[in-house]
Amino acid sequence: MSDKPYTPRAFFSGFDDALPRVLLSPQKYVQGPGLLDRLGDHLALLSVRRAAVLGSERCLANEGKKAIESVKRAEIDVVIAQFHGECSVLEIEAQVRALQSSQIDYLIALGGGKTVDAGKCIAHRLNVPSVVAPTLASNDAPCSALSVVYTPEGVQESVEYFARSPSLVIVDTNVVAEADERYLVAGMGDAIATWYEARICQSNPKAITPAGARPSLAAYAISEICAKTIYEVGEAAAESVAVNKNDDNVEKVVEANTLLSGIGFESGGLAMAHPLALAYTRIDRVHENYLHGEIVAISTMAQLALEKSDDLDKAARFFSRVGLPVHLGQLSMSPENSDELNILAEVTMTNPNAHHMPMKLTHEIIIQAILDAHEFGLTIADEFGDEAYRRLHN
Numbered sequence: 001m002s003d004k005p006y007t008p009r010a011f012f013s014g015f016d017d018a019l020p021r022v023l024l025s026p027q028k029y030v031q032g033p034g035l036l037d038r039l040g041d042h043l044a045l046l047s048v049r050r051a052a053v054l055g056s057e058r059c060l061a062n063e064g065k066k067a068i069e070s071v072k073r074a075e076i077d078v079v080i081a082q083f084h085g086e087c088s089v090l091e092i093e094a095q096v097r098a099l100q101s102s103q104i105d106y107l108i109a110l111g112g113g114k115t116v117d118a119g120k121c122i123a124h125r126l127n128v129p130s131v132v133a134p135t136l137a138s139n140d141a142p143c144s145a146l147s148v149v150y151t152p153e154g155v156q157e158s159v160e161y162f163a164r165s166p167s168l169v170i171v172d173t174n175v176v177a178e179a180d181e182r183y184l185v186a187g188m189g190d191a192i193a194t195w196y197e198a199r200i201c202q203s204n205p206k207a208i209t210p211a212g213a214r215p216s217l218a219a220y221a222i223s224e225i226c227a228k229t230i231y232e233v234g235e236a237a238a239e240s241v242a243v244n245k246n247d248d249n250v251e252k253v254v255e256a257n258t259l260l261s262g263i264g265f266e267s268g269g270l271a272m273a274h275p276l277a278l279a280y281t282r283i284d285r286v287h288e289n290y291l292h293g294e295i296v297a298i299s300t301m302a303q304l305a306l307e308k309s310d311d312l313d314k315a316a317r318f319f320s321r322v323g324l325p326v327h328l329g330q331l332s333m334s335p336e337n338s339d340e341l342n343i344l345a346e347v348t349m350t351n352p353n354a355h356h357m358p359m360k361l362t363h364e365i366i367i368q369a370i371l372d373a374h375e376f377g378l379t380i381a382d383e384f385g386d387e388a389y390r391r392l393h394n
């Protein structure tokens with residue numbers, strides 16, 4: 001059991017005034033069609049003997065089935081851990097209690113973002129390495145050494161950091177292509193933000209990454225090609241996934257959403273898009289009905305509005321073409337609801353990452369940025385219609 005919390009900021013700032021540059025990544029990243037059928041072979045390379053497989057009931061009965069069969073074929077003992085849907089301390093601790101005496105040497109998290117985040121927390125507490133097999137490309141959780149933890153009701157509560165990155169991240173792109181188009185599109189929203197946030201941190205000598213260090217040039221370059229790839233082939237990839245087709249564009253976007261975005265945010269740094277997106281989880285209607293990446297997309301527009309960046313136009317046009325929200329109405333919110341806007345500004349102000357922005361943030365400036373982005377998004381929606389958005393949100 002490992003109960004000691006790891007705080008990267010404290011760890012790296014303990015030696016000297018000058019923070020080191022740090023690049024974190026999973027030990028191995030493997031992506032391609034049909035890989036869940038070969039999960040056992042990949043685990044055998046790691047000498048896994050007895051693994052817990054964490055997955056939701058739905059996942060364990062569907063795509064998880066072939067993964068588990070493959071693990072058993074490799075003569076690895078499997079302990080099933082059924083996940084109940086929320087990455088909360090309550091759920092994490094219940095899983096840890098259940099697995100404590102099972103003598104597993106690895107934990108495999110199989111499923112969407114919440115399963116992945118919970119899996120990393122459980123593995124850390126059990127002091128075993130984690131393997132992440134995401135079944136969606138809707139977020140950048142799989143590759144990082146941190147998890148966002150929520151209340152049992154789904155409101156963001158804390159972030160947990162781990163000294164170990166996942167040993168293996170393995171993505172079966174056929175499974176990703178079989179999922180609803182909306183998930184891949186949400187992942188693109190999450191991933192495009194990575195570049196705009198890393199860009200801010202690179203030019204701010206005081207910025208600290210979630211890895212607790214200075215941003216690395218490697219992560220900066222990775223986040224740039226992440227956004228570039230999505231702008232180039234994101235729309236085509238979404239069209240393929242809409243008809244459950246897996247092709248090279250899907251492969252590129254899955255890599256951008258999962259690997260490039262994951263390394264990019266963790267070692268490139270965050271700015272305002274993510275703190276604002278996490279603030280939106282305080283509004284029940286929003287976190288119950290919208291995916292993380294969808295909320296990040298509209299929050300990225302607010303950051304770009306604040307920067308007065310020409311890329312606001314580019315991002316908004318792309319978001320509207322693929323069906324990401326571009327104005328508050330598309331998040332079931334209204335610019336007139338000042339109580340809710342105040343909550344967003346208040347929560348964003350408390351997040352140190354938001355203050356990587358080059359201007360001094362105030363409550364009023366954040367609200368103005370949200371409203372400017374909203375107004376801009378309305379003009380884009382008027383110009384291009386909201387066909388893609390309605391297709392994904394029917």
Ligand SMILES: [Zn+2]
Pocket residue numbers: 139140190274292296
């Ligand atoms: Zn994110």
